[in-house]
Amino acid sequence: MSRTARPALGYAFTLASAGLFAINGTVSTLALEAGIPPTRLTALRCTGAALVLLGALAVFSRDRLRVHRRELPLLAVFGVVGVAMTQFLYYVAIGRLPVGIALVFEMTAPVFIALYVWLVRREAVRSRLWLALLLSLSGLVLVAQVWEGGGSLDAVGVGAALAAALCLATYYLVGERGTVGRDPVTLTCWSFVAAALFWAAAAPWWAFDAGVLGESVPLSLGDLRAPLWVLIGWICVLGAVAPFWLSISALPHLPPTTAGLVATVEPVFASIVAWLWVEQVLTGWQVAGGLVVLTGIALAQTARAHSADRAEPPLLPEVPAPLSS
Template identity: 75%
Template structure:
């Protein structure tokens, strides 16, 4: 039987792991590993773990028909590979919390898409959601200061990640109509890993780099880069995915999506406490306004969306 309190706990737990992963990924990027290679490591590692688990417990679920291949390839490339890479580019140039605020505007884009393109009926609150999100982003960017300290390339990357994330959700609604969320996510990671294997081939990459010590801003503590990458794969992708997927057994997708909006808040707190990424008062206020807009956008659709898995983009 559904247990809502457990669903809330699982969703917040997933958001917490994704939030910590933002700072861990920032440290890995600062250590010198390029965003495409970090994305390739995360996608490839998650694909190997998910394939191994499914092969051991339910190998029949891994079967793929020839007709599914183009869809799974597009879903993996746009929804997973590009979303994650653009997110890594964004957090390399912006505070983690601000990058997530821009990326999490995806539900607003979804509501506009289904209204303009699919001609679905949406509630009037979509306009309030759009207005709040745009107003909040103006505050986050501090446009009266010419953008403040925000890097233009980082903002473009974060908005690009929002578009790709919206695509992930829209394609995921279609994909889960014929395939369960676990194998859909597994094959999307496989497609993303193969994409980066071609676009960012491994042979120029020196594996010795993974043994490099990385200061982790906790006193004088240093960890090898491979330990950070291992965290990003296991606790930054596979574990939060399983938590968010399990939550969907106890909560409707819209509720889970609303609870998941705590991720930018948690990410900002983690980055502030860990690497001293301090946001201005206007940016904090703007982030709060955007989150209210996201909450309205999540409930703007009159048709209930399918239960798609949480993206491992953050």
């Protein structure tokens, strides 16, 4: 029996997902400031999310966990580039930039995707792509305030955020292939597993002093402090798994393009949370530039033609809902 679409519920799920992702940006910033390096924080998040998803599928749908050998190369690329590196570079960026600004740079991924399918795949794109590109570049110029001595933002942070956008674009393009033979939930589960294995090799667990997770760290809420493991738990569960499930749950009720456009409010939410929580204040030019970039992203989301014939990739932390391809 088919489920009746309830658009209001789809909007609520998408906005709730964007809100949790936005809060997670500030929580992750606090963890970074507490001394957890980006490599270790990414490893903790990927491993925690992988364990939760593996556990849920093992209990409720064990058959979906089967993996064929021919899937391993795709899962490796999807997990290492699309998940592990996207999250690592995002953490590098938010360690050096305001959370909302880092997200604005990272969410330019739809523009890179549209350019890739036009230049490499030779697919038809709508003329709005050029306006999307112009708006995105103009907005980034405003965000960076390049007229102020070469820019007011940290160059390494900007580079990391743009590299994260390229990795995110790879995630979507590889995800298009992956969802042909596998559902989004199990594909994302195995991508987290691949990311966790990558970080286990790149940042071995025996080199990590787990005792630091018990240390009390400031929460930037008056004198309130909490053990570091509380922040890590939030990042894994409420910053990854929960918003992922909310995003997936929205798709039966909203077209993917609509969900993607609604999810572009994430940098706005993230900027508000960071402003209220850790007093990350943006300039007027940066706010204006961010809005211009988001307008360009919205156009890029719908720039590719013949969207109905393609599968939609699943979702990940710090990304919009699936792009209409």
